[in-house]
Amino acid sequence: MREAARILDLLAERGHTLAVAESLTGGLVAAELTGAPGSSRSFLGSVTAYATPLKERLLGVDGTLLAERGAVDPEVALQMAAGVRARLGADWGISTTGVAGPEPQDGQQVGTVYVAVAGPPGLSAGAGKVASLRLNGDRAEIRRESVRSVLELLGELLVDEHSENARAQDTEENGGD
DSSP states (O other): OHHHHHHHHHHHHHTOOEEEEESTTTTHHHHHHHTSTTGGGTEEEEEEOOSHHHHHHHHOOOHHHHHHHOSSSHHHHHHHHHHHHHHHTOSEEEEEEEOOSSSOBTTBOTTEEEEEEEOOTTSGGGGOEEEEEEOOSOHHHHHHHHHHHHHHHHHHHHHHHHHHHHHHHHHHHTTOO
16 A cells, blocks of 8 residues: 555645556555545546456447457557546546456466556656566466556656656756757
């Protein structure tokens, strides 16, 4: 929960909001975020699109992409993050999709996970970022590590954006280009 609280603080400092799209984690990311005091300052809500057709209907994931590659795919993860960001009106969207087990899915092995972040347009994270994971452990461990990984990815991007903005402001204040 420490990482969730840190992320929520970073978002609140910037006046930014967050929305979550989950598949294999089934609401665990949202639960982790809402478990942190003050989460309502930045966390808007989540969509748990466990069934593949819901990814298209609720999050706007391309149906052809889903038909060709299945739900466990890096581009699907990115479209889920961008879709929840847009549909819930948040500055940032994050997503999880993958195979927690016990059986493979869509030709993907257990432990194959993709987590993604889509940030505000105009920021370098606006185009989004996906992390491909190959996780070991049982179903519960894979799901827990997926939650940790997506929050860590978002945290890294928030810190990077803050550093870029601080450097740009410093350059501007000191008359540089």
